[in-house]
Amino acid sequence: MTTALQGIRVLDLTDAVAGPFATMLLAGCGAEVIRVESRRHLGFRAGPQAPAEGEMDFSKVDMSTLVGTNFARFNLNKISVALNLTKPEARDIFKKLVPLSDVIVDNLSFGVVHKWGFDYDTLKQLRNNIIVVSMPSLGKGPHEQWTTWGMNLLSFTGFAYKWGHPETPMEERAASNYYGDYMAGMMTSSAIIAALYHRAKTGEGQYIEVAQAEATASLLGLSYLDYFVNNRVTPAIGNRNSQFAPYNSYRCKGDDRWCVITVFNEGDWQQLRRALDSPKWAEDTKFHNMEARLKNADELDKNIEAWTRQYTPHQVTKMLQSFGIAAGAVQNGEDLYFDIQLRDRCHMLDVDTGRQGIITFDGPPLHLSDGQKTQTKGAPILGEHNDYVYKQLLGLSSAEIDKLTESKVIF
Amino acid sequence: MTDVFTSALGGVKVLDLTEERGLYAGKMLADLGADVIKIEKPEGSKARRTSPFKDDIPGLENSLYFLNFNTNKRGVTLNIDSSAGRDIFKQLALRTDILIEDFEVGVMQSLGLDYPVLRELNQGIIMASITGFGQTGPYHKFKAPDLVSFAMGGMMNLNGPRNAAPVVAPCEQSYYGASVASVFGILTALFLRMSTGEGQLVDASAHEVVATFASEIMSYSNTSRIGQRSGSQFGSVPGRIYPCMDGYVHILTIRPNHWKGFLEVLGAPETLAGKEWDSGVFRNKNVDIIDAHVTEFTMTHTKIEITELCQAKGIPCTPVNTPAEFSQDPHMKERKFFVKLEHPVLGPYSYLSPPYRLSQTPCTINRPAPLLGQHNKEVYSGELGYTDKELAKLKSEGII
Numbered sequence: 001m002t003t004a005l006q007g008i009r010v011l012d013l014t015d016a017v018a019g020p021f022a023t024m025l026l027a028g029c030g031a032e033v034i035r036v037e038s039r040r041h042l043g044f045r046a047g048p049q050a051p052a053e054g055e056m057d058f059s060k061v062d063m064s065t066l067v068g069t070n071f072a073r074f075n076l077n078k079i080s081v082a083l084n085l086t087k088p089e090a091r092d093i094f095k096k097l098v099p100l101s102d103v104i105v106d107n108l109s110f111g112v113v114h115k116w117g118f119d120y121d122t123l124k125q126l127r128n129n130i131i132v133v134s135m136p137s138l139g140k141g142p143h144e145q146w147t148t149w150g151m152n153l154l155s156f157t158g159f160a161y162k163w164g165h166p167e168t169p170m171e172e173r174a175a176s177n178y179y180g181d182y183m184a185g186m187m188t189s190s191a192i193i194a195a196l197y198h199r200a201k202t203g204e205g206q207y208i209e210v211a212q213a214e215a216t217a218s219l220l221g222l223s224y225l226d227y228f229v230n231n232r233v234t235p236a237i238g239n240r241n242s243q244f245a246p247y248n249s250y251r252c253k254g255d256d257r258w259c260v261i262t263v264f265n266e267g268d269w270q271q272l273r274r275a276l277d278s279p280k281w282a283e284d285t286k287f288h289n290m291e292a293r294l295k296n297a298d299e300l301d302k303n304i305e306a307w308t309r310q311y312t313p314h315q316v317t318k319m320l321q322s323f324g325i326a327a328g329a330v331q332n333g334e335d336l337y338f339d340i341q342l343r344d345r346c347h348m349l350d351v352d353t354g355r356q357g358i359i360t361f362d363g364p365p366l367h368l369s370d371g372q373k374t375q376t377k378g379a380p381i382l383g384e385h386n387d388y389v390y391k392q393l394l395g396l397s398s399a400e401i402d403k404l405t406e407s408k409v410i411f
Numbered sequence: 412m413t414d415v416f417t418s419a420l421g422g423v424k425v426l427d428l429t430e431e432r433g434l435y436a437g438k439m440l441a442d443l444g445a446d447v448i449k450i451e452k453p454e455g456s457k458a459r460r461t462s463p464f465k466d467d468i469p470g471l472e473n474s475l476y477f478l479n480f481n482t483n484k485r486g487v488t489l490n491i492d493s494s495a496g497r498d499i500f501k502q503l504a505l506r507t508d509i510l511i512e513d514f515e516v517g518v519m520q521s522l523g524l525d526y527p528v529l530r531e532l533n534q535g536i537i538m539a540s541i542t543g544f545g546q547t548g549p550y551h552k553f554k555a556p557d558l559v560s561f562a563m564g565g566m567m568n569l570n571g572p573r574n575a576a577p578v579v580a581p582c583e584q585s586y587y588g589a590s591v592a593s594v595f596g597i598l599t600a601l602f603l604r605m606s607t608g609e610g611q612l613v614d615a616s617a618h619e620v621v622a623t624f625a626s627e628i629m630s631y632s633n634t635s636r637i638g639q640r641s642g643s644q645f646g647s648v649p650g651r652i653y654p655c656m657d658g659y660v661h662i663l664t665i666r667p668n669h670w671k672g673f674l675e676v677l678g679a680p681e682t683l684a685g686k687e688w689d690s691g692v693f694r695n696k697n698v699d700i701i702d703a704h705v706t707e708f709t710m711t712h713t714k715i716e717i718t719e720l721c722q723a724k725g726i727p728c729t730p731v732n733t734p735a736e737f738s739q740d741p742h743m744k745e746r747k748f749f750v751k752l753e754h755p756v757l758g759p760y761s762y763l764s765p766p767y768r769l770s771q772t773p774c775t776i777n778r779p780a781p782l783l784g785q786h787n788k789e790v791y792s793g794e795l796g797y798t799d800k801e802l803a804k805l806k807s808e809g810i811i
Contacts, residue, residue, distance in 0.1 A: 004603035155661035162581035172642030174570035214766035326554035333627030360632035
């Protein structure tokens with residue numbers, strides 16, 4: 001089995017979710033992704049509650065015990081070299097790696113790689129067809145110095161405003177997830193492969209910027225168009241739909257258990273009535289066509305929920321899907337772990353993470369029949385591949401490595 | 412037409428049969444410079460009947476939904492339910508690099524246009540099928556509009572208010588997720604094809620992509636805990652959307668330096684002075700005390716004042732915007748994220764630039780969504796060599 005990105009080397013200067021996810025997707029396709037990282041700034045490696053710089057002496061920490069689960073998740077199949085880029089000698093070593101590499105990706109705070117002298121123009125001098133990728137929060141502009149996490153950008157771009165029930169106060173809108181990070185990550189890895197394709201055809205490298213704010217906003221294109229063309233901002237509509245009813249979430253048997261049911265036409269509606277054993281209420285003219293059902297959606301939903309409450313979410317799914325109605329369980333974490341569809345499609349990866357034992361991870365969001373790795377390696381320990389990088393790639397001697405380690409360049 | 416020197420995917424040919432779930436995949440490939448031919452039924456795609464419409468007036472050229480997802484594509488009409496239509500489709504498939512479709516599982520097979528058949532015609536073809544549950548597995552026949560994918564994928568259960576129903580994301584995000592994942596797969600397959608000469612079937616499942624976003628599998632396998640809804644709260648308190656003088660702000664104090672900086676913004680209140688407040692666990696237990704301090708501050712300041720005060724101390728904080736407010740933000744304006752386009756029927760309008768900014772092969776929007784059948788002549792006469800007389804016959808027979 002060939003992997004698609006075999007022979008492509010990526011220098012990975014990313015942390016958190018969007019960046020590591022993007023480069024992990026490349027690693028899963030066979031690219032050699034080298035995390036260039038240091039004890040000086042552990043970021044997600046140490047988990048979100050990690051002490052800040054200067055608060056403890058990281059030189060004493062046993063790195064093999066320090067694996068935040070999100071770090072473990074987003075750094076599968078990568079290798080790691082310890083290099084303290086705050087030191088000028090370290091930056092010289094990095095520059096020696098550039099001619100041996102194809103892609104460089106960073107999502108560090110705005111200005112950091114520039115300060116280190118790793119801007120595109122400089123890197124291009126070292127290898128003229130290099131692909132340099134930057135994943136800032138907002139990118140160059142008036143807010144370039146802002147620090148944001150993906151959740152902030154859900155609020156900043158309009159997602160929080162639109163993501164809720166109509167009656168949900170703004171404080172409780174859904175803006176506590178990494179959705180924007182995942183999407184920015186997948187968009188970036190796609191753009192990188194497009195750039196690699198272009199390079200293969202023309203020999204030309206380039207600079208790519210994907211600002212997470214823009215990646216996130218582009219997922220609300222329709223709301224923006226509605227504003228630009230119709231000059232309006234429609235409020236949140238929750239799980240309902242302006243064109244179809246019934247179309248909503250419904251409470252099921254059990255604590256905090258829910259299902260969803262959608263009806264798109266009269267055929268679906270007739271099937272739903274059959275599935276519910278032709279209840280009396282459904283004969284009412286209040287529900288006799290889509291327009292009427294949309295108008296009386298509250299009463300309609302109440303009647304349907306009286307039925308769904310008798311069953312578990314998966315019972316509802318099975319019964320209604322057998323009648324050809326698009327229904328589904330609102331699956332929770334436990335359901336996902338045992339999901340027979342995901343298992344049948346080999347979605348999950350059981351990975352030995354070392355000290356933390358075997359953990360099950362999501363595999364790549366998409367499986368190819370050819371081109372991806374079939375064996376998964378756990379996230380690397382910091383500096384696990386120092387010998388490979390320093391000796392094999394750069395040809396340094398053991399004495400030189402010892403000296404660099406002593407001066408905390410390799411750190 | 413784009414070429415290999417000015418566009419990342421210049422010269423790459425794509426046939427786009429998608430109706431909804433895969434529309435963004437075609438758009439993304441087109442924005443990256445591929446020549447994407449959108450194939451619609453002669454009566455027009457389902458997307459042309461999807462709201463919102465300009466001035467709320469339905470019409471084949473009035474759907475903003477269709478407009479949104481079809482920039483940079485060329486458009487032809489073709490009835491692939493007819494055998495003459497399928498013959499024309501096969502001529503196009505012979506010349507294409509990529510085919511994307513989002514029909515229910517089995518439809519392409521029933522038309523005699525499934526991957527093994529197309530591969531016989533064109534060994535290098537990369538066919539992406541973008542479905543709710545994928546081509547295989549016990550649920551592959553289940554119907555899966557966005558709401559079902561978001562629910563079954565586990566994202567829905569995690570999002571929404573603590574004590575109310577879980578809530579789906581706006582604007583059909585499972586479709587975006589499945590589309591972008593499929594583009595990642597398509598481009599990987601395209602890159603691989605340069606060395607193997609072989610195409611492949613890319614089988615994208617919205618369910619699987621959304622499950623990846625939910626991140627629950629790792630967390631359940633590691634801790635046996637089930638994720639709960641928390642409104643906008645993330646990490647340690649304060650870490651949510653707060654009301655302020657002129658709207659709302661989103662403040663996070665995930666890392667220790669965020670909290671330290673935030674104390675300075677609050678003016679180092681005596682109540683929060685003890686070392687114990689540095690612990691996120693302790694703060695989460697005393698949420699009422701913290702929230703009283705936070706709201707006292709936020710309710711006396713504006714969104715932008717709060718954001719600037721917090722950002723000066725390195726605290727992740729932003730205003731909460733409507734799409735209208737975001738589009739007027741000076742940062743987005745300076746970056747020219749919004750561009751002006753002209754549609755022959757809808758007139759001039761503003762739109763978002765593609766978010767992937769490539770220096771040598773920039774993604775520009777060269778044309779708005781095609782009118783129904785706009786490129787029939789260009790494609791059928793210009794590229795397949797049909798005469799005007801033959802085209803007229805195909806039209807009268809309802810093939811195009």
